[in-house]
Amino acid sequence: MDDDDEWLNEYERHQYEPRRAAKRRSYIERELQFQREQAARQLQRERRKARLQRLLGKVRMWTNSEIENARQQMNAFFPSQSSYLLLQLQHYAQTMQRFDVTFLDREPILDVHLNREFARQLNVALRAKNAKLIAKLLGRLHLSDGTTVSADSVWTLNYMPPGGVTIAQMESADIAEAELPAGPNGETVRQMVSQVYHCASAAEENWFVRRFIAS
Secondary structure, eight states: OOHHHHHHHHHHHHHHHHHHHHHHHHHHHHHHHHHHHHHHHHHHHHHHHHHHHHHHHHOOOOOHHHHHHHHHHHHHHOSSHHHHHHHHHHHHHHHOOEEEEEESSSOOEEEEOBOHHHHHHHHHHHHHTOHHHHHHHHHSEEBTTSOEEOGGGEEEEEEEOTTOOOHHHHHTSOGGGGGSBOSTTSOBHHHHHHHHTTOOSHHHHHHHHHHHHHO
16 A cells, blocks of 8 residues: 555545544434433323322222212202203303303314303393293304304303413323213213313324313
């Protein structure tokens, strides 16, 4: 090997060795970052699991007799779903509070309140105990987004806070609460929210669950 070849080899070594070293360092740094993130995710999962176990440990499941007794008391106060719905509408008409409207056979209407003029008319009819006018108003509930729905088509009215639910509030929602029993047959909060809001995917279910808990 002559001097020119040695010079060229030395030049290439100095030219490319730092690049190879930089690539190795970059790979090692990415691998370490991945391992740190993986460990952090695992720690977060373990903390959520421990918190859920503590929460579930504090919850006492109702007995069948307690559930039946509560159902009988609800039936005594509200002989039908329409009587409970009317009580809710009276509250929302008086307070102009926001709510979600869910239906048995269609997607929900989110974060609305009663139209102000409609709320005024409903308040007047309820104070006057005008059954004919009340029935007429319930046939077409006017909402703040411009839609109208019949009270007979409504499944639930679910409270929403005045300013709505922010992304930050949803992100900080304690998702462990979703696994707590809440229904009459032991259904979890997650199961009930998924059913009432007609969730079509796991992502949609998680969005509604976080929103519901944060509200």
